[in-house]
Amino acid sequence: MSDHNHGHHHHHHVDVDDSSIWKLWVSIFLNLMITIAELVGGIISNSLALLSDAVHNLNDTMSLGITLIAKKISKRGANPSKTFGYKRAEIIGAFINLITLVIVALFLIKEGVERFFDPQPIDGYTMFWVAIVGLIGNFVTAALLWKNSKNDISMRSAFIHILSDGLSSVGVIIGGWLILEYELYIVDTILTVIIGVYILWHSYYMLRETINILMESKPADIDLDQLTEAMHTVDKVHGVHHVHVWRLDETSTLLESHVLIDKEDINEMEAIKSKLKTLLKEQFGINHSTLEFEFEPCRSPSHQVGSGHAHEEHEHDHAP
Known part of the structure; x- marks a missing residue:
């Protein structure tokens, strides 16, 4: 006597904002130009901070x-x-981004520390102007991605990348000026390490959230005790167990549960x-x-659907 009402539910999570696609194309082009400019500028000026910014870019x-x-x-x-669609591809993309970012940050810190013990003269003029070009490019890209980054983890990871790069460009501009004015070459090393640590700090929190989604962890804002208590308040519900709550992606929260009634x-x-x-x-x-x-109630934790129940009912309800 089981009732499966699955026929009308096709899990199409296709609500991607098309504007994000062209914005990403423009951002990729801008960043590639900045990267080339900073790589050339970093080599000419001998600035590790500028090369760090180029690698970051x-x-x-x-x-x-x-x-x-x-x-x-x-x-x-x-x-x-893929009965849930491909929405989780974005989470996997964000995960790959963040892992590469951590590796880059550690590399920059290592290079900065090595340069500290082996300081070298730097062309502050080239460093200063190339960093300004980089900052303008970062600003335009960040402005493009800002709106989409509010409720999209993959766009937010890209936005954070750009934002942190813009901040590091500001640092390199200040560093270039200090080298021009006072020949403070140590500033280049300090900046490189600061950029690296900053990237690590940002990556840690986003990586933790991404891993939680991939591990199907319970969303942080849902208290299971409160949730089961709330379900118990529904009239004629005598028990709730085998409760599983997880996220498919950043916006879709799912639940499965057994409900005991007379x-x-x-x-x-x-x-x-x-x-x-x-x-x-x-x-x-x-x-x-x-x-x-x-x-x-279920007799064991390894309860199988259909074992010893007079009636079972499965229903998928999907929000539009």
Whole structure:
């Protein structure tokens, strides 16, 4: 007597903002130009900070490319193989970006420390003007990505890359001026290490969030005790267990749970289910829930669907 109401639910998470695609293309071009300018400028001026900024920018260009590829993949709808679609491609893209960024940051810090013990003369004039060109490019790119970065983790990781690069360009401009005016070559080394540490600090928090999504961790803003207590407040619900809450991507939170009701209330099951789904959506932002109804509690944690239940009901409800 099980009721599977799956026929009308196709999991198409295709709500990608098309404007983000052309913005990424423009950003990739701008960053590639900045990277080339800073690499040439860094070699001519012998500035490690400028070369660091160039490497950082090259990584930004790669990160934007990965984000673009991930976006294109994530636009594909669900299919029999990928029943949730390709939305998580963006999370994987952000993860690759952040790992490469950490490696770059550690490399910059190592180079900066080595230069500290072996200081070298630097052409502050070239360093100063090339960094200004870099800053302008970073500013334009950041302005392009800002809107899309508010609710999109892959665009936010790209935006943070650009923002941190803009800040490091400001540092290199100040460093170039200090070298021009006072021949303070040590500033170049200090800047290189600061840029590296700054990248590491930003990467850590975003990497943690990305790993949590990939590991299907419970969203930080949902308290499981509060959630189960709230589900218990629905009339005729006697128990809630086997509760799993996870995120498919940054915006889609999913839940599956077993719900215990009396056998006499079988005719009211649809109403109970509807109340539970409304509660989950309104109070906890869970837009996709799978509820399995039981008339007696599970006998073991390794409970299999269909073992010893007079009635079971699966229902997928997907928010538009």
